[in-house]
Amino acid sequence: MKKALFILFVTPLISFSQSSNDNQARYYMNRVKFHDGDNLLKDYSGFSNELSSKQCKENNIQKVIIERGRKEDKLTKTEYELTELGLIQRVIRAKDIESYSYEQDSLVSSIKSNGKKARTTHFNYLNGKVKKKEVYIKDRLKTRILLDYGANEKVSFCLMQSGRNLKTSYAMSYEFVDDKLNRQEFVKNDRILRIWDYSCEPKGELVDKKKLSTVCRVREENNDGSYTEHVRKVENGEVLLYTHHYDKDSMNYASSCERETGEKMWESTISKTERKYVNYSKNGSVKSKSRFKYNAEGKILESETTFGKNLKKVSKMINTYNEKGFITSKISFYKGKQSYIRKYSYV
Numbered sequence: 281m282k283k284a285l286f287i288l289f290v291t292p293l294i295s296f297s298q299s300s301n302d303n304q305a306r307y308y309m310n311r312v313k314f315h316d317g318d319n320l321l322k323d324y325s326g327f328s329n330e331l332s333s334k335q336c337k338e339n340n341i342q343k344v345i346i347e348r349g350r351k352e353d354k355l356t357k358t359e360y361e362l363t364e365l366g367l368i369q370r371v372i373r374a375k376d377i378e379s380y381s382y383e384q385d386s387l388v389s390s391i392k393s394n395g396k397k398a399r400t401t402h403f404n405y406l407n408g409k410v411k412k413k414e415v416y417i418k419d420r421l422k423t424r425i426l427l428d429y430g431a432n433e434k435v436s437f438c439l440m441q442s443g444r445n446l447k448t449s450y451a452m453s454y455e456f457v458d459d460k461l462n463r464q465e466f467v468k469n470d471r472i473l474r475i476w477d478y479s480c481e482p483k484g485e486l487v488d489k490k491k492l493s494t495v496c497r498v499r500e501e502n503n504d505g506s507y508t509e510h511v512r513k514v515e516n517g518e519v520l521l522y523t524h525h526y527d528k529d530s531m532n533y534a535s536s537c538e539r540e541t542g543e544k545m546w547e548s549t550i551s552k553t554e555r556k557y558v559n560y561s562k563n564g565s566v567k568s569k570s571r572f573k574y575n576a577e578g579k580i581l582e583s584e585t586t587f588g589k590n591l592k593k594v595s596k597m598i599n600t601y602n603e604k605g606f607i608t609s610k611i612s613f614y615k616g617k618q619s620y621i622r623k624y625s626y627v
Contacts, residue, residue, distance in 0.1 A: 302450075302473055305440065306466055309452040312427070313435045330607040330624070336366030339604065343627040350620055384408075409433070421446065432459050490516060504528055520545070552578075566591065577605055 331344065342362055347355040359372040365385060371378040376395025383389045387408070393399040397417050404412040415423040423442045430436035434456065441449045448469065455463040457479075464476040472491055480496035493515040500508045505528030513520045519540035526532050536547040543564060548557045557570040568587035575581050584596045596613040612620040 302468060305450040305468070306452070306474075309438050309440065309450065309466075312425075312438055313452065313454065333362075333366035335606075336362055337364070338366075339626075341366065341626050345625045345627070347623040347625075348621065352621060355621065355623065430454075430456060432456060434459075575601075579605065579607075 335341075336344075344360040344362070346358045346360075348358075349355040356374060360368055361370040361372070363369045367382065367386060368380050370380070376393050378391055378393045380388055381390045383405075387405055388403055390403070391401040400416045402414045402416075403410055409429055410427055412427070413425040414421060423440070424446060426439040427435055428437040434454070436454050436456070438452045439449060451467040453465045454461060461478050463478065465472065466474045474491050474493060476493045476495060478495045478497070493513065496512045498510045500510070507526050509524045509526070511522035511524070513522065520537055521540060522537045523535065524532055525534040532550060534547075534549050537545045539545065543562065544560050546557065546559045548555065553574050555572040559567040561567045568585060569591065570585045571583070572580055573582040579601060580599055582596070582598050584594065586594050594615060598611050598613075599607060600609045602608050606626060607624050609624065610622040611618060
């Protein structure tokens with residue numbers, strides 16, 4: 281649930297008005313669903329999720345300061361004042377201050393901003409899980425998000441309302457069989473936009489093919505305990521084939537996606553110290569490459585992406601940490617030149 285709240289917090293107000301893309305709403309709701317499994321706020325920090333509240337408490341950190349910008353002498357500063365439990369108490373920026381209040385010590389009940397557009401976000405809980413989030417701007421309700429959970433404590437339904445008088449609504453429902461997702465339905469203003477069938481057993485339901493997606497998973501076990509999962513997904517008439525390789529500890533070490541006709545779309549390789557991703561164009565040429573390097577604690581040391589014609593454009597980021605493993609800087613580069621700076625300090 282920590283991550284579900286993280287998504288809700290870092291996107292305090294998404295306007296799903298008529299000018300918004302339905303895919304944006306779908307992506308947002310699936311992100312909320314995907315991150316529903318962790319404890320509320322126990323590791324939520326609010327500053328790039330680089331440092332947990334537990335670490336802040338254990339190290340008696342009372343304030344985190346982030347300076348960011350394109351040039352060293354023109355950095356803007358944001359200060360995060362923390363409670364004794366390492367949770368955010370106030371976020372101080374140049375033009376506004378956010379204040380957090382809690383219930384049961386660790387559940388955020390409200391976030392208030394006194395900036396140009398005064399904003400207040402309220403949260404309601406049931407048994408420690410977020411049930412409702414409402415965002416007000418200048419005392420006018422702008423967005424409401426409602427969540428329901430099934431017996432497995434996974435999100436079973438998510439409703440988002442926005443726009444004038446909250447007339448625009450998106451809903452995503454999830455149906456489980458033996459804790460496995462069996463069916464998913466996406467609705468806008470009571471009109472079905474898409475249905476996903478994960479059962480691998482079509483039941484002959486009369487659904488517009490343009491609105492129906494089917495997802496079928498087949499698992500191959502190896503004698504050493506490792507396994508491979510094959511996923512066949514059909515959406516808008518296009519068939520995509522995913523292959524995911526796992527070791528005996530269920531760690532994914534390689535994946536790929538290709539069209540039914542054999543053209544590869546992307547592939548990835550993953551180890552404890554490095555991850556690589558390659559994206560392909562329709563003609564089979566490499567469209568982009570990404571590489572991430574990690575230290576022994578699993579923190580990113582360096583990331584690099586090459587893209588553009590003949591892969592001549594390079595975007596890179598280098599991270600540094602102090603002796604306690606806390607992030608101290610993120611420096612971005614584009615075409616070999618420094619393009620953005622983030623500095624972290626702790627009090």
